[in-house]
Amino acid sequence: xxxxxxxxxxxxxxxxxxxxxxxxxxxxxxxxxxxxxxxxxxxxxxxxxxxxxxxxxxxxxxxxxxxxxxxxxxxxxxxxxxxxxxxxxxxxxxxxxxxxxxxxxxxxxxxxxxxxxxxxxxxxxxxxxxxxxxxxxxxxxxxxxxxxxxxxxxxxxxxxxxxxxxxxxxxxxxxxxxxxxxxxxxxxxxxxxxxxxxxxxxxxxxxxxxxxxxxxxxxxxxxxxxxxxxxxxxxxxxxxxxxxxxxxxxxxxxxxxxxxxxxxxxxxxxxxxxxxxxxxxxxxxxxxxxxxxxxxxxxxxxxxxxxxxxxxxxxxxxxxxxxxxxxxxxxxxxxxxxxxxxxxxxxxxxxxxxxxxxxxxxxxxxxxxxxxxxxxxxxxxxxxxxxxxxxxxxxx
Amino acid sequence: xxxxxxxxxxxxxxxxxxxxxxxxxxxxxxxxxxxxxxxxxxxxxxxxxxxxxxxxxxxxxxxxxxxxxxxxxxxxxxxxxxxxxxxxxxxxxxxxxxxxxxxxxxxxxxxxxxxxxx
Numbered sequence: 001x002x003x004x005x006x007x008x009x010x011x012x013x014x015x016x017x018x019x020x021x022x023x024x025x026x027x028x029x030x031x032x033x034x035x036x037x038x039x040x041x042x043x044x045x046x047x048x049x050x051x052x053x054x055x056x057x058x059x060x061x062x063x064x065x066x067x068x069x070x071x072x073x074x075x076x077x078x079x080x081x082x083x084x085x086x087x088x089x090x091x092x093x094x095x096x097x098x099x100x101x102x103x104x105x106x107x108x109x110x111x112x113x114x115x116x117x118x119x120x121x122x123x124x125x126x127x128x129x130x131x132x133x134x135x136x137x138x139x140x141x142x143x144x145x146x147x148x149x150x151x152x153x154x155x156x157x158x159x160x161x162x163x164x165x166x167x168x169x170x171x172x173x174x175x176x177x178x179x180x181x182x183x184x185x186x187x188x189x190x191x192x193x194x195x196x197x198x199x200x201x202x203x204x205x206x207x208x209x210x211x212x213x214x215x216x217x218x219x220x221x222x223x224x225x226x227x228x229x230x231x232x233x234x235x236x237x238x239x240x241x242x243x244x245x246x247x248x249x250x251x252x253x254x255x256x257x258x259x260x261x262x263x264x265x266x267x268x269x270x271x272x273x274x275x276x277x278x279x280x281x282x283x284x285x286x287x288x289x290x291x292x293x294x295x296x297x298x299x300x301x302x303x304x305x306x307x308x309x310x311x312x313x314x315x316x317x318x319x320x321x322x323x324x325x326x327x328x329x330x331x332x333x334x335x336x337x338x339x340x341x342x343x344x345x346x347x348x349x350x351x352x353x354x355x356x357x358x359x360x361x362x363x364x365x366x367x368x369x370x371x372x373x374x375x376x377x378x379x380x381x382x383x384x385x386x387x388x389x390x391x392x393x394x395x396x
Numbered sequence: 397x398x399x400x401x402x403x404x405x406x407x408x409x410x411x412x413x414x415x416x417x418x419x420x421x422x423x424x425x426x427x428x429x430x431x432x433x434x435x436x437x438x439x440x441x442x443x444x445x446x447x448x449x450x451x452x453x454x455x456x457x458x459x460x461x462x463x464x465x466x467x468x469x470x471x472x473x474x475x476x477x478x479x480x481x482x483x484x485x486x487x488x489x490x491x492x493x494x495x496x497x498x499x500x501x502x503x504x505x506x507x508x509x510x511x512x513x514x
Contacts, residue, residue, distance in 0.1 A: 154466070310449035317442040318463045321470060324438065325483060328466030335446070335461050339454040355453065 019045050030058065036069045043075045047082055056083035084113035101127055101134035108140055120144055135172035138164040139181075146185065150262075151348055152329040153251060155244040161185055162240065176206045183215060189247060191238040192222050248323060251291030251349055263290055266348040272379040273372045274298045277354060280368045280377065285355040289315055289344070298380070310335075311353045315344055332369070336362055345369035397424040400500045401480075409488025411468065414481050415501060418443060423478060439472060439481055475501040 026042045039062035046055035059079035066072040087110035094103040104127030111120035124141040127134060142164035149157040165182040172178070179202045186195035196219040202212045226232030253259045267288050274286045274297055285307050287295045293316070294301065295308040302308050318333045333344040333351075343365050344353045352372055356365050371377050397415055404413040405426045414425035414432045420440030425432040443458075450456060461472040464486060471482045471490065475498045484490055 152466070306449040306452035310446055310453060310455070313445050313449065314442075317445060321438060321442060322463055322465040325435065325468075325470060327463075327468040327470065327483070330463065330465050332464045333462070334464075335450070335455065336459045337450070337455040338457055338459060342450075342453075342455060 016049065019049050023049065027058075030062075034062075034065065036062070036066050036072045039066070040071050040075050043079050047079065052079070052082045052086045055079045081114065084110045088114065088119075095123075099130065101131040101137055104131070105134075105136055105140060108144075112144070117144060117148070133171055135168045135175070135178070138168035138171065139178050142168065142178075142181070153248050153253070153349065154329040155241075155248040155323070156328065158185075158189060158244040158247070159241070173205065176202050176209050176212060180209075180211055180215060183219070186240065187215075187219060187222075188253060189240065190243045190253075191240045192219055192226065193232070193234075194238050194240065195219055196223055245323070248329070249320060251319065263349050267296060267350050269375075269379075270347045270350055270352050270372070271296055271298045273375075273377045274352075275380045276377040277352070277368055277372050281354055281356060281361060281365045282358070283354050283356045283361075283365070287311060287353045288347075289351040289353060291349050307355055310342060311344060311351075314342065315351050315353075318344070332366070334362060334366065341365065343369055345373055347373040397501070398426075400424070400497055401426050403500070404482060404493055404497055407488075407490065407493040409485040409490065410482060410493070411485070412483045413497075415475070415478050416440065416481065417478055418474075435481065439479070443472075443479075473498050 023042070023045050026038070026045055030038045030042045039058065043055045043059050043062070046052075046058065056079045059076045062072045063076040088107060091103055091107035091110055094100075095107055104123050108120040108123040108127070111117070111123060121141070121144055124137050124144065127137040128141065131137065142161050145157050145164065146161045148154075149161055162182065162185065165178055165185065168175075168178040169182060179198050183195040183198040183202070186192070186198065196216065199212055199216040199219060202209060203216060206212060223232060227234055247253055252263065267290050270288045274288070277286050278284065287297050287302055287308065289295055289311055293312050295312060296302060314333055314335060315330075319330050322328065322330045329346070331346050333342075335342045340358065341356045341362050342353065343356065343362065344351045345366075352369060354365055354369060356362065368377065401413050401415055401424045404410050412425070412427060412430065412432070414436060415423040416432075416436040416439065417423060418440060420433075420437040422432050422436045450458070458474050463470045467486070469484050469486055471484065471494065473480045473482075473494060478501060480494070480498055480501060482490060482494060
């Protein structure tokens with residue numbers, strides 16, 4: 001063991017020495033005769049030499065020049081990951097040795113780059129525990145929570161987004177982007193008049209702010225048309241809490257024009273995994289439930305039948321039950337019976353369901369559904385094109 | 397019945413439990429001081445709403461219903477003409493505790509039926 005380690009050490013030393021000798025030539029090659037191969041060679045050598053900053057700088061240059069080249073994109077991803085990992089390590093040292101709000105923000109930012117959102121949330125929460133007056137930390141936490149809210153639509157996350165954005169605004173009234181984000185979020189949940197009031201307040205301080213003016217004009221039009229159509233009662237106060245609860249319960253953001261497209265994308269993606277789910281679990285019936293209650297499988301829309309009725313009823317009841325019990329967003333439902341089991345798994349805003357004949361296969365079914373949601377089952381092309389004429393009419 | 401449900405109170409991960417009739421009346425519950433009636437009534441409504449489709453699909457009799465959420469779980473286990481509902485965290489293994497309580501409830505129900513019959 002010792003001799004093997006020693007050999008590796010010697011080999012590593014020789015390789016590094018060689019890299020050190022060759023790197024000036026490789027960098028010159030990238031500078032004078034740039035090509036994807038020259039870039040990959042330089043970036044790989046710099047990473048072996050642990051010069052992560054330089055590797056990341058070169059990888060970004062290469063990405064700007066050869067964005068469509070697969071090798072260059074791969075180098076950009078590898079160097080970016082190494083850069084973020086180094087950033088996390090340095091920020092962790094800084095947090096330990098010289099804790100400051102800025103150090104926590106760096107840690108959160110690099111964690112997000114590594115797609116570790118939970119670590120980023122933890123860093124920001126700890127930051128606010130130690131530095132509760134950091135407006136930047138409140139704003140950053142609101143941003144992450146808003147992304148999670150868009151995924152789960154949990155009322156608790158929505159409340160937290162509003163609270164952090166309001167605190168960030170109070171703590172730093174000069175920065176206009178935070179109240180504008182607050183206004184945009186309020187508008188998204190349906191509190192358009194409150195959003196308009198926030199925008200007006202921003203314009204008192206920043207009269208010439210273009211984004212604030214555009215948002216004010218757009219919100220004014222929405223409010224005016226809502227009052228005219230009778231959907232907005234100007235004498236009634238908007239109940240943001242109730243709006244957030246309605247969104248959580250219905251699983252969709254009614255006034256958000258991007259919502260339908262987002263749900264369609266999620267649904268299509270989940271449906272493409274259904275053949276693999278059936279093969280893996282041996283079940284014959286699977287479906288994807290959209291927030292409005294539409295049931296589809298990989299062949300298109302499913303009509304009303306006991307399976308779709310049961311799945312839709314159960315999903316809706318479960319959603320309401322966990323909300324009433326304050327258990328947070330619903331993740332899964334398992335109805336186990338002697339005659340078989342119905343499993344439902346939350347997949348972003350939709351739910352994926354499988355009807356298992358064998359009641360003993362529940363654990364396997366659960367594992368397969370979790371893998372499906374994580375995108376770890378093989379996808380297949382959808383049999384039917386989505387929407388309009390592509391969807392089969394009525395029941396199949 | 398209260399004594400039986402109380403057995404679940406000390407089980408790690410359990411936040412609350414109740415035994416209810418299938419039409420939503422609370423028979424016994426823990427912890428004390430919390431009104432479990434709305435939960436029982438709602439769970440009864442849930443069972444009713446899915447009953448017909450479940451029967452058509454041959455999904456009977458119900459053995460267990462599990463709702464898993466971000467901050468915990470709800471487990472519903474029918475016990476004869478009653479149902480045991482347990483609210484718990486998302487990780488603890490409650491299988492043995494639930495089986496024990498369900499078994500004791502079943503036993504109690506059987507005994508009371510024998511006593512009424514004799």
